[in-house]
Amino acid sequence: MQTSRFPFTVVAFDLDGTLVDTAPDLTAALNHALGSLGRPAIDPESVRHMVGHGARALLRQGLQATGTCDESLIDRGFPVFIDHYTAHIADTSRPYPGVAEALDRLDALGVKLAICTNKAESLALRLVEALGWQNRFAAIVGGDTLPVRKPDPTPLFAAIARAGGGPAAFVGDSITDTDTARAAALPCIAVTFGFRDRPAEELGATALIDHFDELIPALMKLQSPQI
CATH class of the missing domain: 3.40.50.1000 (HAD superfamily/HAD-like)
Structure with a gap:
């Protein structure tokens, strides 16, 4: 009561x-997506400052942090991010x-x-x-x-x-x-x-x-x- x-x-x-x-699992998924687009990995501490607006916004910030970013890149990387994250959502979270x-x-x-x-x-x-x-x-x-x-x-x-x-x-x-x-x-x-x-x-x-x-x-x- x-x-x-x-x-x-x-x-x-x-x-x-x-x-x-x-952060660890989000970082792994983000870096997997960035790698598929030929981008370098981002460290987990940086990712901690990017989270809070949804997965697509996280990918956008990751692309902006590693080079140029446009919607076509986000469209290509987003399903890669989601597939990886869904499969590993609580590996280390x-x-x-x-x-x-x-x-x-x-x-x-x-x-x-x-x-x-x-x-x-x-x-x-x-x-x-x-x-x-x-x-x-x-x-x-x-x-x-x-x-x-x-x-x-x-x-x-x-x-x-x-x-x-x-x-x-x-x-x-x-x-x-x-x-x-x-x-x-x-x-x-x-x-x-x-x-x-x-x-x-x-x-x-x-x-x-x-x-x-x-x-x-x-x-x-x-x-x-x-x-």
Whole structure:
């Protein structure tokens, strides 16, 4: 049963860079696609700053980082990327420390959990299944679930509604996530260890956490607007 002390009935999460460190497998798929186009490999740390807008955008940034880029190159490389990534989606991707315990604690409080990601829905579902999380989340909204994607707030609203609605907060790692939460007028907690293109302090999050054992206390301190 949910306690009256906890301020949220739904907590939504970004996926890549927030719940799961997917950089190694994304890097392998990106470099496989780049290699098929005669481009050099990119190091994983660089890829961490490119993730957050979907696979096609990641490939575009990879091409731009290694030479010229046009839509025809993206069209050629995209299926190569997707095929490789689908086959190796969780070879080395792992939840961040403390994620399982934090999700367990939220579940024990009666909180519904949701995912709102710019990853394609089919890939998000595949990753969740590979991690054994099939029954963890009440809703999963991907980057192609709706006609729009983050930072448009519509996918976040949809994820919250599909999880049952009510007071909600969003947990992410990038400016895309904090912009989404701001557009939705929802509080946002940003992790400091995820994928981003600027210092965590510049994301404009309601609160920052360095480890998932800080999540519940941080949520307890937040206001909870109604959805």
